[in-house]
Amino acid sequence: MRQSFLLFLASITIASAQIQPTSSQKVDESLVAKKVMETNSLVKNIPLKNIGPSVMSGRVVDLAVNKNNPTEYYVAYASGGLWYTNNNGNTFTPVMDETQTQNLGDIAVHWQSGTIWVGTGENNSSRSSYAGIGILKSTDKGKTWQHMGLSDSHHIGRIVINPNNPNEVTIGVTGHLYSPNKERGIYKTTDGGKTWKNTLFINEETGIIDVAVSPNNFNIQYAAAWQKDRKAWDFIGNGEGSGIYKSIDAGNTWVKISTPTSGFPTGEGVGRIGLAVFDDNTLYAVHDSQFRRNTSKEKKEKQVGLTKDDFKSLSKEQFLDLNDKDLNEFLKTNNFHEKYRAANVKQMVRSNSVQPADLALYLEDANSMLFDTPVIGAEVYRSNDAGKTWTKQNEDYIDDLFYSYGYYFAQITVDPNNIDAIYLSGVPIISSKDGGKTYVSINGDNVHSDHHAVWVNPNLPGHLINGNDGGVNTSYDDGKNWFKNNSPTVGQFYAIAVDNEKPYNVYGGLQDNGVWMGPNNAEENTKWQQTGQYPWKSIMGGDGMQVQVDSRNANIVYTGYQFGNYFRIDLENDQRNYIQPKHELGETPYRFNWQSPILLSPHNQDILYMGSNKLHRSLNQGDTWETISGDLTQGGKKGNVAFGTLATISESSFKFGLMYTGSDDGLIQRTDNGGGSWEVISKNLPQNLWVSRVIASKHQKNRVYATLNGYRSDDFTPYVYVSEDKGATWKNISSNIPISAVNVIIEDAENENVLFVGTDNGLYVSLDRGASWNSFQNGMPNVAVHDLVIQKEAKHLLVGTHGRSIYKADISALQTMSPEVLKKALHTYPLENIKHSSRWGNSWSSWSKASTPGLDVTFYSDRDDVYQAKIKSSDDIVVSETEVIANKGLNILSYDLAFSKIGKLNYLKKHKTELKQANNGSTYLPKGSYVVEIKGNGTTENITFEIE
Numbered sequence: 001m002r003q004s005f006l007l008f009l010a011s012i013t014i015a016s017a018q019i020q021p022t023s024s025q026k027v028d029e030s031l032v033a034k035k036v037m038e039t040n041s042l043v044k045n046i047p048l049k050n051i052g053p054s055v056m057s058g059r060v061v062d063l064a065v066n067k068n069n070p071t072e073y074y075v076a077y078a079s080g081g082l083w084y085t086n087n088n089g090n091t092f093t094p095v096m097d098e099t100q101t102q103n104l105g106d107i108a109v110h111w112q113s114g115t116i117w118v119g120t121g122e123n124n125s126s127r128s129s130y131a132g133i134g135i136l137k138s139t140d141k142g143k144t145w146q147h148m149g150l151s152d153s154h155h156i157g158r159i160v161i162n163p164n165n166p167n168e169v170t171i172g173v174t175g176h177l178y179s180p181n182k183e184r185g186i187y188k189t190t191d192g193g194k195t196w197k198n199t200l201f202i203n204e205e206t207g208i209i210d211v212a213v214s215p216n217n218f219n220i221q222y223a224a225a226w227q228k229d230r231k232a233w234d235f236i237g238n239g240e241g242s243g244i245y246k247s248i249d250a251g252n253t254w255v256k257i258s259t260p261t262s263g264f265p266t267g268e269g270v271g272r273i274g275l276a277v278f279d280d281n282t283l284y285a286v287h288d289s290q291f292r293r294n295t296s297k298e299k300k301e302k303q304v305g306l307t308k309d310d311f312k313s314l315s316k317e318q319f320l321d322l323n324d325k326d327l328n329e330f331l332k333t334n335n336f337h338e339k340y341r342a343a344n345v346k347q348m349v350r351s352n353s354v355q356p357a358d359l360a361l362y363l364e365d366a367n368s369m370l371f372d373t374p375v376i377g378a379e380v381y382r383s384n385d386a387g388k389t390w391t392k393q394n395e396d397y398i399d400d401l402f403y404s405y406g407y408y409f410a411q412i413t414v415d416p417n418n419i420d421a422i423y424l425s426g427v428p429i430i431s432s433k434d435g436g437k438t439y440v441s442i443n444g445d446n447v448h449s450d451h452h453a454v455w456v457n458p459n460l461p462g463h464l465i466n467g468n469d470g471g472v473n474t475s476y477d478d479g480k481n482w483f484k485n486n487s488p489t490v491g492q493f494y495a496i497a498v499d500n501e502k503p504y505n506v507y508g509g510l511q512d513n514g515v516w517m518g519p520n521n522a523e524e525n526t527k528w529q530q531t532g533q534y535p536w537k538s539i540m541g542g543d544g545m546q547v548q549v550d551s552r553n554a555n556i557v558y559t560g561y562q563f564g565n566y567f568r569i570d571l572e573n574d575q576r577n578y579i580q581p582k583h584e585l586g587e588t589p590y591r592f593n594w595q596s597p598i599l600l601s602p603h604n605q606d607i608l609y610m611g612s613n614k615l616h617r618s619l620n621q622g623d624t625w626e627t628i629s630g631d632l633t634q635g636g637k638k639g640n641v642a643f644g645t646l647a648t649i650s651e652s653s654f655k656f657g658l659m660y661t662g663s664d665d666g667l668i669q670r671t672d673n674g675g676g677s678w679e680v681i682s683k684n685l686p687q688n689l690w691v692s693r694v695i696a697s698k699h700q701k702n703r704v705y706a707t708l709n710g711y712r713s714d715d716f717t718p719y720v721y722v723s724e725d726k727g728a729t730w731k732n733i734s735s736n737i738p739i740s741a742v743n744v745i746i747e748d749a750e751n752e753n754v755l756f757v758g759t760d761n762g763l764y765v766s767l768d769r770g771a772s773w774n775s776f777q778n779g780m781p782n783v784a785v786h787d788l789v790i791q792k793e794a795k796h797l798l799v800g801t802h803g804r805s806i807y808k809a810d811i812s813a814l815q816t817m818s819p820e821v822l823k824k825a826l827h828t829y830p831l832e833n834i835k836h837s838s839r840w841g842n843s844w845s846s847w848s849k850a851s852t853p854g855l856d857v858t859f860y861s862d863r864d865d866v867y868q869a870k871i872k873s874s875d876d877i878v879v880s881e882t883e884v885i886a887n888k889g890l891n892i893l894s895y896d897l898a899f900s901k902i903g904k905l906n907y908l909k910k911h912k913t914e915l916k917q918a919n920n921g922s923t924y925l926p927k928g929s930y931v932v933e934i935k936g937n938g939t940t941e942n943i944t945f946e947i948e
Helices: 002-016 024-040 308-312 316-320 324-333 342-350 357-362 366-372 819-823 901-910
Strands: 049-052 060-065 073-077 081-085 104-110 115-120 135-138 156-162 165-173 185-189 197-200 206-214 217-227 243-247 273-277 283-292 375-383 411-414 422-425 429-432 451-456 464-468 471-475 493-498 505-510 514-519 537-540 556-561 565-570 575-578 598-601 604-611 615-618 646-651 659-663 668-671 690-696 704-709 719-723 742-747 755-759 762-766 785-791 796-801 806-810 826-828 855-861 865-873 878-886 889-895 928-936 939-947
Touching: 060 104, 060 464, 060 471, 073 104, 081 104, 115 156, 115 165, 156 217, 165 206, 165 217, 185 206, 206 273, 217 273, 243 273, 283 411, 308 357, 316 342, 324 342, 375 422, 411 451, 422 451, 493 796, 505 556, 514 556, 537 556, 537 565, 556 598, 598 646, 604 646, 659 690, 704 742, 719 742, 742 785, 755 785, 755 796, 762 785, 826 928, 826 939, 855 865, 855 928, 855 939, 865 889, 878 889, 878 901, 878 928, 889 928
Parallel strands: 060 451, 104 156, 156 206, 273 411, 493 785, 646 690, 690 742
Antiparallel strands: 049 806, 060 073, 073 081, 104 115, 115 135, 156 165, 165 185, 185 197, 206 217, 217 243, 273 283, 283 375, 411 422, 422 429, 451 464, 464 471, 493 505, 505 514, 514 537, 556 565, 565 575, 598 604, 604 615, 646 659, 659 668, 690 704, 704 719, 742 755, 755 762, 785 796, 796 806, 826 855, 855 889, 865 878, 865 928, 928 939
16 A cells, blocks of 8 residues: 555656756766766677668758868768768768767868867757757867867857967857757857857847858957747747847957848847858848738739638628639639538538638648748848948848748858859758849759758859758859769658568658658668669658558558658559548648658558547548547647647557557557547656657557657656556656657567667667666767667668668567576577678679678677687587677677688698688688587587588
8 A cells, every 4th residue: 555655656746747958967967877888788789780871861051161172071960960071072971970969050170270160959940950969179180079068058050260270269059949048149269168258148048040250350250149939839930139249359249230220120020140241341141031021012913713811801691602613623723522512612601510711721731831921031131331231132022932931041151252142041042143132043953952051162163062951962053053962871760661571671751851762781882873773762752751561562651741741652553642631621620740640550451540639540541531539639739830749659469449649748548449438648657748659569468668758848858668557557667768858669579678769869778678778879870769660570670860861780689688698697699501602702803892701690798708719610620710809798709701721721631622712812611510619708608500
């Protein structure tokens, strides 16, 4: 009784805890603990291999180009780290993989000294703009890195270096994305980052998004302040705090120059600002104006047919007087269900079951709301008197560039050799040769549409390097033609899936790059440019989302793009059917998450589930739908972001209709009868957090796992829970996971004790069902892990990262890590036989690389130790031997199947046979049976294998 009472009190404590931003001190302490955890991990020797893809790339936030040698430059990716090229972008090398984050906001390079300054935490405020850990610095071109403070900055807007002194740096700190904080504004150092001075602070909601310096005088600096307030349900990207400041003493003091008399906009509607300085007197600003348009003054083009907005103001009588032909044309054009045609819709209005405005409401969704907000948007200002006065350059609206989400763009670049030549980054990239009065698009056919960085060569007219959501492009004719520089595997995956083909394929939806599929064994190299066959294929555009593949027929794929726009795709016949469930006319529209969840029933692959704010079920592959729940969320909140939506759904493999849902506003619900009734089972969990995953166990009918995510409150606490009674009670199993928001949890397919968790900063595995966790990062940097899936037959774990594409790991050894194995001093794993090849060590030409075999011997040791490994023939001849320095945990001995010199002599003494030496100088084992003997730690283990 006492134990039950204590559990009850603990539940109350968990549920009543308030969401608080994680302190920088906790983050710093956690990063230290993570380093220790990586060193001690039992699985640190199990490799993760990147399998691509690369050509679609991921979001670039900044470029740093050596103007004296523009074939040398760095590319900063939003969540994919920093990459270096010295061959004009033909190949790149990652230079930050050993650091503790891959989330970047800005970079600056002092080329003469090889000093690199990196501001971590993306400067764009998108749904997947991850926080950083402060300022990093390298003085040896990226070989080693130091943390230079500003840990609570979260997001960095811009870094500028004194060209004559790499230790003097001005940094624009944007600050927290989802909460107020003090560490924002302008920070200045003159001692290389040992100390910082906050020289400009406006308020806890306003940071600095851009800093620009006169190319002739480092003392003249301009800063763009940006007030914003992002919540999971709303984003206000403007405010009184936004404006332009100027310093004439290298950033030590600042004066606001965007005053009511300056000509630059002031007030509540001022949004994000980008700056570009031509010389001491002339500078440009691009402004994302959130002031509303005066539509009554706009010239209205002659309207053809009815529009959505017409119905918002029509009376009942006016609606009934509409021409049936015009009304039907509107209904068909806007894809109303065929049951909604003029005659029956008029009858519905006549009987007051619907209102005319419901026709407009029927078409309102998160996508339309995102694009339809009537803001002024992009506008360009120029000052010719060093910022004292400003003149608006564009007379007409610059439409179809920022839309209503200019918070994602607002970058302007001026040609260093042409005062009137500017470039605006948005959707698409546009240029002006008359100081911003008129524009042309320079978006090429092979260039992504969302742009964030442009570098203009000061020494070669027309040479541009462009960073966008699809990587890097280069032009030598001022944007008329572009080529891609996309060899880095920096894809930003939201979700992944696998099929059962041989070889099996991997599928995934990417941020702003659609949905791609490819074979798991695809090699990332440039050979495809010769063959014309890149192994990965795009099968959907937009922001790629979740994927489900019919287990009976891998040609049937369900996937889509943002806000629940899903399709059933027949890959074999190149057909796609739109399958989003639609509400009835007159009903409140469904609310779909940015990444709406879909699920094929494990009991019947014709049954498809999809979540809005309700759960929908189709019994015929999405052709028709029934809604099997009421609102499974807290009802949504007023704002401009879709919220109060389902984020995750799961069905038990033990029982059809035993289902779980999780919402973005913190509710987990269960139905035991296919939606007949629902029960909230999250009352004893922390409240109002995003339910990033809920999964019904495949091993125990009543077991269910859940992960909660506080990222959208700047709460990075790992929330991981298990229930053994279908959610009646919960146990916290986050244990020793370092601080980082959790995105996904999955069970191993074979061993119920093995769990995997993906966080915003890495991958973890538990071998004891959550009692303790191990870092699982060998070969993969500290990057956000958004999704995990296991290919059961291959025994592979696939890792979908939001920044470094997809990784694959052989987890067969992990699957056998039972309590019995963990108690042993030494445990070896079976080996598969190898087929002999005469090509081993040989090549068809002296110019080509020889193929070489390999055998990976995996073994577990219960402590760090030194082992002796011998390879013996079937008649006990030692053909090769070596010493293995083993770590506590799993170890891999890689053997090349070659004789040692002594082993070859011993073998020939007993076997009168010819052993041919290969072209590469090695002599490989002939066909036959062999034994691997591993000795040490007080024990000996033998494993056999055959060369067939």
